[in-house]
Amino acid sequence: MGDTVADQLDITPDLLAYVRDVSLRDDEILRELRELTARLPAGRAMQVMAEEGQLLALLTALTGARAVLEVGTFTGYSALCMARALPADGRLVTCDITDRWPSIGAEYWKRAGVSERIELRIGDAARTLAGLAAEAAAFDLVFVDADKPNYLAYYELSLSLLRAGGLMVLDNTLFFGRVADPAARDADTVAIRELNAFLRDDDRVDISMLVMADGITLARKRPAGS
Numbered sequence: 001m002g003d004t005v006a007d008q009l010d011i012t013p014d015l016l017a018y019v020r021d022v023s024l025r026d027d028e029i030l031r032e033l034r035e036l037t038a039r040l041p042a043g044r045a046m047q048v049m050a051e052e053g054q055l056l057a058l059l060t061a062l063t064g065a066r067a068v069l070e071v072g073t074f075t076g077y078s079a080l081c082m083a084r085a086l087p088a089d090g091r092l093v094t095c096d097i098t099d100r101w102p103s104i105g106a107e108y109w110k111r112a113g114v115s116e117r118i119e120l121r122i123g124d125a126a127r128t129l130a131g132l133a134a135e136a137a138a139f140d141l142v143f144v145d146a147d148k149p150n151y152l153a154y155y156e157l158s159l160s161l162l163r164a165g166g167l168m169v170l171d172n173t174l175f176f177g178r179v180a181d182p183a184a185r186d187a188d189t190v191a192i193r194e195l196n197a198f199l200r201d202d203d204r205v206d207i208s209m210l211v212m213a214d215g216i217t218l219a220r221k222r223p224a225g226s
Contacts, residue, residue, distance in 0.1 A: 008211055024050055030080070033108045037075045040101075046074055048145065048171065052213045053081035056143060056169065059218075060085035063167050065140035069132070070094035071125050071154050072146030076105020076118075082143065083114040093137070095121040095128040096146075126150065129157035138163050145171035148188040151195045155219075159204065164223040168205070170195070174215025 009015065030053065037047045048056070060068060060082045066089070068082050073096035083092045096102050099122050109115040121128045125146055142158045144151065155170065162168055175192045178184040196217070199207050205219040 020051070023054075025054060026050060029108055029112050030077070033075060033077050033080065033105065036104065037077060040075070043075075048078050049213045052171070052216065053078055055212075055216070057081045057085040059167060059169060060141055063141050066090045067137075067139045067141075068092040069137075069139040069142045069158060069161060071129070071142070071144045071158065072096060073102040073105070073120065074145075075101045076109060078143060078145065079118055080105060080109055080112055080114065082141070083109065083117045084112060086114075086117055088117075090117055091119065092117055093119045093121060093132065093139075095123070095125050097124065098122065126153055126157060129154065129161065132161055133157070137161060140166050142166070142168040143171070144168065148172065148175070149191045151191055152198060155195065155199075159219075159221060162221045164221055166221050168219040168221070170199075170217040170219065172214045173209060173217040174211070176214060179215075 030050065034047060034050060037043045056078055065085075066087060068086065068091070070079055070082070070092065073079055073094040076094070079092060079094045083090070086092060094102070099120070102120050106115065106120075109118055139161050140163055142162050144154050144158060146154060151170070155168070158168060173179075173192060173196055175189055178186075178189040179193050179196065196209070199205070199217060199219060203222075205221055208218045210216040210218065
């Protein structure tokens with residue numbers, strides 16, 4: 001091995017192809033929805049990778065989630081992945097500012113036999129989350145993948161809805177690598193930097209940032225007193 005260091009790998013196209021070949025469990029429904037999404041304006045940038053969708057399904061199953069909250073639906077790919085991993089009586093609430101893109105996913109939810117598990121709420125996400133709090137809703141897992149300037153607000157609102165010991169998954173926390181570029185001062189990048197710094201110091205959660213896709217941060221809500 002010589003002077004090889006156990007450090008982060010550079011993910012080359014060949015290595016990514018290998019990973020997908022040996023670990024990705026795909027099917028026609030998921031593949032068709034991804035391909036359709038990729039043809040939309042900014043679709044490739046906004047949709048989660050197939051590997052991330054599979055990770056979300058695994059995390060849903062690992063946590064034994066029966067109630068999942070998603071902030072940011074887009075075309076419903078991630079909602080489909082998580083809903084499939086729920087038990088038959090499980091519930092997934094997903095919210096988006098418009099029904100334009102989620103309406104695309106609805107057909108695929110139906111084809112996959114999980115449409116009855118998914119509740120779509122349209123409107124400002126902060127208001128939707130506040131409404132869920134007023135309903136005394138509680139969730140086992142939360143996935144946040146929405147407009148970046150409001151990430152910290154979504155984090156706080158979602159954390160109040162997450163049960164103790166529950167898991168929050170925050171997408172795009174490396175934001176195309178721009179978080180490490182001091183010259184990048186756009187609102188989206190600044191917001192993600194602020195969120196990351198906040199999460200680092202938030203003793204209400206245990207965290208791990210995964211160097212995968214566009215950066216995925218896992219935040220487990222600590223039980224009271226721990």
